[in-house]
Amino acid sequence: MDADPMILANLISQVREDIRSWIAKLAAEGVTEFGFFGSSLGSFILYNCIGREIPELCWEVFNTGGNIARALWTMPTLRQRHVARGWSLPRLEEAWAKLQWPDLGRLDDCRFVFASSRRDRVAPLSDIVPYLEPAVRAGAEVSVYEVPAISHRTAVIVGLWKGPQLVQMVRTEGPATSNNALAPVHGRCRTGLVGKRPKAAWVSWRFG
Numbered sequence: 001m002d003a004d005p006m007i008l009a010n011l012i013s014q015v016r017e018d019i020r021s022w023i024a025k026l027a028a029e030g031v032t033e034f035g036f037f038g039s040s041l042g043s044f045i046l047y048n049c050i051g052r053e054i055p056e057l058c059w060e061v062f063n064t065g066g067n068i069a070r071a072l073w074t075m076p077t078l079r080q081r082h083v084a085r086g087w088s089l090p091r092l093e094e095a096w097a098k099l100q101w102p103d104l105g106r107l108d109d110c111r112f113v114f115a116s117s118r119r120d121r122v123a124p125l126s127d128i129v130p131y132l133e134p135a136v137r138a139g140a141e142v143s144v145y146e147v148p149a150i151s152h153r154t155a156v157i158v159g160l161w162k163g164p165q166l167v168q169m170v171r172t173e174g175p176a177t178s179n180n181a182l183a184p185v186h187g188r189c190r191t192g193l194v195g196k197r198p199k200a201a202w203v204s205w206r207f208g
Helices: 006-028 041-049 068-072 076-084 089-095 123-136 150-163 163-171
Strands: 033-040 056-061 112-115 141-146 200-207
Touching: 006 033, 006 041, 033 041, 033 141, 033 150, 033 163, 041 056, 056 150, 068 076, 068 089, 076 163, 112 123, 112 150, 123 141, 141 163, 150 163
Parallel strands: 033 056, 033 200, 056 112, 112 141
Antiparallel strands: none
């Protein structure tokens, strides 16, 4: 990512349009349920697509996530580029505040699973609760799944490896269960789909 905070906002706008286009095409083919799997920066971008922006997205797996400005600041090369352009961490957090804390609208009947690791220094598990609180307040059912990892890269890799399991967790009725699942963040429990599931589609999105 170059040292221009507007790049992230523009990228999010482009991804939103891409997703809306895919949803329109799939809906025309009879798909009635939509979700996504986002990794690393892709996870943060897709967090800015849920709720008010694209209400059709009803379930999501976020493979790592957290404070985007602090995550960037842990990366020496990117930090140096931004410092050279006159950016500080507080300024960057202010510039990305609307992206970090988007207006989600209501998220009733939405289910999210966040995969994270205690040893991820870029997007640590210890920092994830404040990041999840807006989704919980908006009515979503949110669970956190701890993955065994030694770094951000390995956390993403393990999350990808466990992708099918995480998708199954988020699409299963009732509380997610796993030996690695942390206690779910308190939120609204989904009351939806009974009987035969509708035709569904999910997309995996990863950046970097």
